[in-house]
Amino acid sequence: MQSESARVTTAREAGYRIQYPNSKTRSVKVIALDPASAKLVDEISQEPWNGARFFTALSFSADGEPGATGAGLQAWLQDIAGRTMSLVEEIASSDFVVVVTSAGEDARAVSVIADACALHHKSLVALVAPGEGASDADVSASMAHLRPFARMLVIAHAPDYISAMLTALRA
Amino acid sequence: MLKKEQNDFLCQTDPGTPMGDMFRCYWMPALLSEELPEPDCPPVRVKLLGERLLAFRDSEGKLGLIDEFCAHRGVSLWFARNEDCGLRCPYHGWKFDVTGQCVDVPSEPKESGYAQKVKLKSYPLIEKGGVLWTYMGPPERQPPEPMFEFCTVPLNQTFSSKRIQECNWLQAMEGGIDSSHVSWLHRGDLANDPLFKGAAGNRYNLGDMSPVFEIVENDGGLLIGARRNAEDDQYYWRITPWVMPCYTGVPPRGDHPIHGHFWVPIDDHSCWAWSYDYHPTRPLTDSEVQAMKDGKGIHVRYVPGTYRPLANKDNDYLMDRAAQKAGRTFSGIEGIGMQDASLQESMGPICDRTKENLVGTDNGIIMARHRLMRAAKALREKGVIPPGVDPAHHQVRQAALLLPRDVHYKEGAKEALVAKKGVRQASV
Ligand code: FES
Ligand SMILES: [Fe+2]
Numbered sequence: 001m002q003s004e005s006a007r008v009t010t011a012r013e014a015g016y017r018i019q020y021p022n023s024k025t026r027s028v029k030v031i032a033l034d035p036a037s038a039k040l041v042d043e044i045s046q047e048p049w050n051g052a053r054f055f056t057a058l059s060f061s062a063d064g065e066p067g068a069t070g071a072g073l074q075a076w077l078q079d080i081a082g083r084t085m086s087l088v089e090e091i092a093s094s095d096f097v098v099v100v101t102s103a104g105e106d107a108r109a110v111s112v113i114a115d116a117c118a119l120h121h122k123s124l125v126a127l128v129a130p131g132e133g134a135s136d137a138d139v140s141a142s143m144a145h146l147r148p149f150a151r152m153l154v155i156a157h158a159p160d161y162i163s164a165m166l167t168a169l170r171a
Numbered sequence: 172m173l174k175k176e177q178n179d180f181l182c183q184t185d186p187g188t189p190m191g192d193m194f195r196c197y198w199m200p201a202l203l204s205e206e207l208p209e210p211d212c213p214p215v216r217v218k219l220l221g222e223r224l225l226a227f228r229d230s231e232g233k234l235g236l237i238d239e240f241c242a243h244r245g246v247s248l249w250f251a252r253n254e255d256c257g258l259r260c261p262y263h264g265w266k267f268d269v270t271g272q273c274v275d276v277p278s279e280p281k282e283s284g285y286a287q288k289v290k291l292k293s294y295p296l297i298e299k300g301g302v303l304w305t306y307m308g309p310p311e312r313q314p315p316e317p318m319f320e321f322c323t324v325p326l327n328q329t330f331s332s333k334r335i336q337e338c339n340w341l342q343a344m345e346g347g348i349d350s351s352h353v354s355w356l357h358r359g360d361l362a363n364d365p366l367f368k369g370a371a372g373n374r375y376n377l378g379d380m381s382p383v384f385e386i387v388e389n390d391g392g393l394l395i396g397a398r399r400n401a402e403d404d405q406y407y408w409r410i411t412p413w414v415m416p417c418y419t420g421v422p423p424r425g426d427h428p429i430h431g432h433f434w435v436p437i438d439d440h441s442c443w444a445w446s447y448d449y450h451p452t453r454p455l456t457d458s459e460v461q462a463m464k465d466g467k468g469i470h471v472r473y474v475p476g477t478y479r480p481l482a483n484k485d486n487d488y489l490m491d492r493a494a495q496k497a498g499r500t501f502s503g504i505e506g507i508g509m510q511d512a513s514l515q516e517s518m519g520p521i522c523d524r525t526k527e528n529l530v531g532t533d534n535g536i537i538m539a540r541h542r543l544m545r546a547a548k549a550l551r552e553k554g555v556i557p558p559g560v561d562p563a564h565h566q567v568r569q570a571a572l573l574l575p576r577d578v579h580y581k582e583g584a585k586e587a588l589v590a591k592k593g594v595r596q597a598s599v
Binding site: 011014015016017022023096098123124125136139140143144147148150151152153154155156157158161164165167168169170 | 172173381383384385386387388440519520521523526528529530531532533534537538540541542545576577578579582
């Protein structure tokens with residue numbers, strides 16, 4: 001047969017892949033929305049990453065008018081070293097954003113983060129880490145809160161899931 | 172992406188490998204009932220999890236799945252005569268029953284007891300829902316029978332087919348939970364396929380090409396919810412269940428039969444893609460069954476006399492560039508089953524996941540791999556029976572429904588996600 005595919009007969013040939021990198025390092029920003037998840041994110045940040053950066057929204061404050069969007073949007077993040085960073089700038093320089101919350105905790109910061117993501121056209125993944133003793137109602141409440149804002153919402157019971165996911169995403 | 176060691180860990184299912192041990196905890200589809208239609212019919216060669224086996228139905232109708240090769244000098248018992256409650260090897264006449272026990276060695280006096288000393292490896296084979304199931308693990312761990320709804324409804328309500336797929340099981344199974352491909356690869360078929368078209372819910376699919384996803388764990392595996400905006404402050408949800416390790420369900424459409432797959436490793440480079448279609452509350456109609464036999468829906472047409480698809484890699488899957496250009500099919504390949512199979516086979520015999528670039532919406536796949544790895548490790552290190560073995564985990568149903576926007580589908584669709592006898596599927 002003349003077709004190229006017919007020549008790809010051995011498993012070795014069919015499995016051939018060119019050995020050049022097919023992507024560049026991404027800039028992933030991981031933001032903890034509450035104190036419990038901040039602890040988790042802090043631990044994860046100790047692992048070796050391909051440039052992923054980790055923040056908490058602990059000192060989160062939306063300056064200016066509440067609900068401000070577009071150029072009026074001002075809010076602050078704290079990085080792992082305790083430095084205060086501009087949310088909008090961090091998001092502007094990211095490829096995508098991951099927010100993490102513990103079930104039942106205050107996750108309101110997500111709305112401002114989502115505004116910033118929308119402003120800069122970045123996609124937002126939200127992870128709920130139920131933590132020990134979280135009730136179904138807590139999980140549902142967190143999900144209801146995050147639902148309007150994330151393209152992908154994940155409930156991750158396994159304690160090591162967040163780092164597994166970041167690894168899978170080459171963060 | 173996965174590291175090479177992780178990829179090998181997940182893809183290899185031969186005896187003694189961690190995933191191989193895990194697969195050997197479950198009942199798995201091995202053959203269609205139609206392959207062994209009657210007592211003393213021809214035996215069938217079966218390869219599963221890297222083991223070459225032979226299935227047969229003896230004179231009394233008993234089913235056996237045994238080592239393919241004769242214990243005497245190693246010829247394939249596929250050549251054997253199936254007669255008088257056993258397979259007799261045509262070479263020197265040794266005979267084996269459905270348990271693999273040698274029952275006759277003609278060269279030795281019966282009284283010597285020689286035959287009793289010889290036994291081929293065998294596995295239980297049971298018939299359920301038109302499918303012959305086997306369990307290839309240690310006998311002391313044999314679980315209760317499978318209870319997937321498609322194999323427990325009356326036979327006139329269910330139809331299963333299988334096709335050989337020339338790639339590793341994992342990339343095939345991942346296609347079953349990769350909800351984000353449906354709007355692309357299969358977009359032409361929603362409106363045209365007799366087993367899909369006409370459902371009220373289809374307009375939500377076609378109206379919104381970028382669904383939003385929510386992934387939640389359940390006892391046996393995962394639920395992957397894809398939602399699209401619907402009227403009246405509701406979402407249209409399509410919920411795909413995955414039961415570990417390799418059962419996936421496609422969310423239903425209208426009153427069409429419900430379908431899904433089992434992805435069973437043959438060896439590391441090939442798998443059986445099983446496709447089931449059933450209706451919980453009514454017999455399948457003649458035209459539905461005919462459509463399934465004609466390769467519509469998720470089924471395929473075959474090279475006559477085989478379970479190899481008629482469109483296969485040797486003929487470039489009958490690629491139709493004109494149909495692709497005109498948009499009748501998105502990929503140029505006809506039929507949902509072959510659209511999936513062609514692309515999954517193109518990934519190579521074992522997909523090199525060190526090179527992939529996943530995105531956030533691939534979390535269903537990421538989490539499935541993560542759960543598989545954890546479960547295989549827990550089994551190996553602590554003897555923990557993996558999720559999906561318990562028949563209660565099989566009684567999950569795929570669903571397509573409208574829910575208010577603030578409702579978590581695991582709660583809002585609680586009833587809909589459970590298989591209940593005599594209760595119609597939740598579907599729009
Ligand atoms: S676009 Fe997903 S595999 Fe190519
Ligand atoms: Fe598909």
